[in-house]
Structures are given as structure tokens and as C-alpha cells.
Amino acid sequence: MASDHTRSAILAAAERLYADRGFGDVTLRDIVAAANVNLAAVNYHFGSKDELIAELFVTRSIATNRERLRELKAAEEQGGGRAPIEVILHALVGPTLRGCLGPENQRSTAARFMIRASIESVPPIRRIKNREIDHLRKFAGAMRRALPDRSDVDIYWGLNFALAMAHHTIRESERLTKLSEGKCDLDDVEDVVARVVGVATMALTAGKVEAKAPAKMAAR
């Protein structure tokens, strides 16, 4: 067992560096320098650089997924097995957005790391990432229960678009701020969440309460 101090120092330093600068240009020597440990410590404790990244990713992955599922389950139980679509979507995109946006000093390193992981797709992560599909399927199931009249195709597209808006907003938050000259306030996280959930909900419910599919025009 021993001290464990070195091990966790490496994990913390690596996560912070990866979150800040991406996987591309963070070297093992950067990590050990930030963690104040010896170069060989990484290979001693984790086996290889890739295994370190993998451990980082799986740890955060199950944590994030657990949080999302907790929100989901709670909502479904409260609604007797069927939650409103907005609440489901909120459970899907809320945790990530909350972690990655908002005032600089209260952003979670963990969430920023996960965003990097979802963007850069380095080999050790890509290998693990397929399991995420099972996790998303649970949300698809809940959405189907919330919107029993919707086709599977529409459900999946709605899920895709919800994740798209959340992730893209995080990834390009700087550009959106600059483009809008600060008019879009990315620090007001709950407003961002509400916008994403609102649009996704509309995408999923359009043509149900109202007439019929307003999409499909323009072009060709």
C-alpha cells in the first residue's frame, strides 16, 4: 500500500495539465515536473503513459455518468417511471455544462479534462469510449418513455443535437464570446443550460402539440 502520495500527485498534475493544454503537447516530463516526482514514477505506478491516461479517463467517466444517472433516476422515480423530457435533457447536459462553464475559478478540472477527452480522442481513450454508448442508451430509453409517440430516429437525433449544443458551446465558448462581443454571457451557466435544454426540447416536441413537422424545407 505505502504512501500513495506520489500516485495521486501524478494523477492530479496530469489531469490539470491535460485539461489546460490538451493531450497533444503535454509530455511525461511536464507531468512529473508539475507533480514534483521523478520521471520513472509514472511507469512505476501506472505501467505506461497510456495507462495513466486511461485510468484518469475511466475514473472521471464513471463519476460523470453516475451524476447524470442520479439526476435521471430521481426524476423518473418522482414521475412514476416517466420524467418530463426537459428534465431528462437537463440531467444529460447540465452536469457537463456546469463543470466546464461559469466563472473561471470555479470550473472543475475534472470536467475540463473530460471535454478534452471528448475532443482530442487519443488512442487509449478511444478504446474505452465505446462503453459510453451504453450509457447514452439509458437516456434514449428515458426519452422514449417521455415521448412515446416519437419515432426512434427522432429520439436519437434529439439526443445528438442536445449533446452537440452542449459540447460545442463549451469548446467554442471563447469564440462565441468574441463573436458576440460579450453579449452572450457564458458565465451565466444556468441560462446556457436553459437555452440548450429549451432548443433540444423544441426539436423533440415540434409537430406534436402543434401541426406537423415544420422542418424539411429549404434547399436541394
Added chain:
Amino acid sequence: MASDHTRSAILAAAERLYADRGFGDVTLRDIVAAANVNLAAVNYHFGSKDELIAELFVTRSIATNRERLRELKAAEEQGGGRAPIEVILHALVGPTLRGCLGPENQRSTAARFMIRASIESVPPIRRIKNREIDHLRKFAGAMRRALPDRSDVDIYWGLNFALAMAHHTIRESERLTKLSEGKCDLDDVEDVVARVVGVATMALTAGKVEAKAPAKMAAR
């Protein structure tokens, strides 16, 4: 002037390799091997690896932007200076989606390269990329003319979400196919374009033609 053959062979090979495998793990030696030229040729013709990437990016960048603007101008002129919002959004996301989705064999290498560039953000590209904001501003202007009652904030968010859905769908097309077990047909590009445009249009016009804003609930 000379043959130029080597130069363009390098450009073509580099673009294809970067589009397929990303900037991260494509080496100069991979490129010269694919182009059947000598290793030193890259530095001779382009100065450095970064300058090769930059030239690739600026060339494609102005080409893509020109295509999008051509569609936009045409639509606005036809509408007497004001185009329908769906057509504007179609001009924004159509070209990219068409280039990156659809049957494998007819995907444009150029567009796939641009997606890579918009994702991986390697230094030489990041330096150039700020000009894209000016380009997006032109679309924001057109959208404002199409929806004069909408606030700037809503315009920018709509623009952001439209790009989000288009890019994310391209980037995660494989996962969406797997998640939906093939039910979402990513090869039907015009259907994808229509879905993206449809949702973005809804996001931008909600609470205008119909009753009142269905968005903004959930949370806080």
C-alpha cells in the same frame, strides 16, 4: 516556375492524410512517402511543416467561405436584401455537411480536412483562425436582417447552435450511427441538412410566429 508537380503532390497527400488521421499522428515522412517525393522536399517547397499546414488551411478556408458567401449573397439578392432565415442557415451549414457526410467515396477531402482543422486546433492553424470571426459576422448580419425583431443575443446563440449541430454531427457521425443501430441515416445528407436547419430555425423563431416561448423552463 518549373514543374510544380512535387509541390502539388505534397499538398494533395498531406491534405488526405491529415483529413484521415488528424494532425496528431501524421509525420512528414508519412506525407513524403504518400506523395512519392523526397523528405527534404517539404522544407524546400514550403519552408517548414507548419507553413505547409498553414498554406493548406488558408487555401481551403477561403474556398469554403467563398462558397458559403456565394449562397448567401444569391439568396439575399433574390429576396431584395433580405433572405429567409432557413436559406441563410442552409448556406451556413450546407456546404460543410455535404462535404463531410454522404457515401464514403464522394466525400470531399477538402471538407474533411477543414473539420479536422476545426477540431484539433494545431498552432499554425490557431494563429490564422481568428479571421473566421469576421466571416461569421457576415452571417450574423444576414440573420439580423431576416429576423429584425430578434435580439442580438438570440441571433448569436442561434448561429452557435446551428454550427454546433452541424459540426458535432460530422464529428460523431460514427457514434450516432452505432447508437441508433443504423436508424439515423448519415448518408442521406439532405435529410441531415434539413434537420439541422429545421431545428436551428425553430430555435431562432420560437415565440415569434407561434404562441409564446416554449423554451426556457427546467432548471435553476
Added chain:
DNA sequence: TTGCAATTCAAACACTTGTATGAAACTATC
């Protein structure tokens, strides 16, 4: 304390990267 395993460390290793060099081959002009 003694002994033994776990951990740390400096150093080196094997490999890959982008770039530089100088000679060779080519091309076009006179």
C-alpha cells in the same frame, strides 16, 4: 538492529520527430 520489500532516483536507451547539408541530377538559356 537486521533484513527485506517497496519506492525513488539519476542516468541512459531506443526511437521518432522536424530540419539542415552538400553533392548529384536535371532544366533551360546562351
Added chain:
DNA sequence: GATAGTTTCATACAAGTGTTTGAATTGCAA
């Protein structure tokens, strides 16, 4: 056809990468 300028080529270089090694150090039990 000789010459000057351009382009190709094999090769070497310097720097950086993850990993390995084997000796030193530490921590803990007998």
C-alpha cells in the same frame, strides 16, 4: 554543348519522446 539556376536526393543532425535499468533510499516487520 557548356553553364548557371533550380530541384532532387541520401544522409546526418539536434532535440524530444516514452521507457528501462540498476543502484540508492526509504519504510516497516521480525
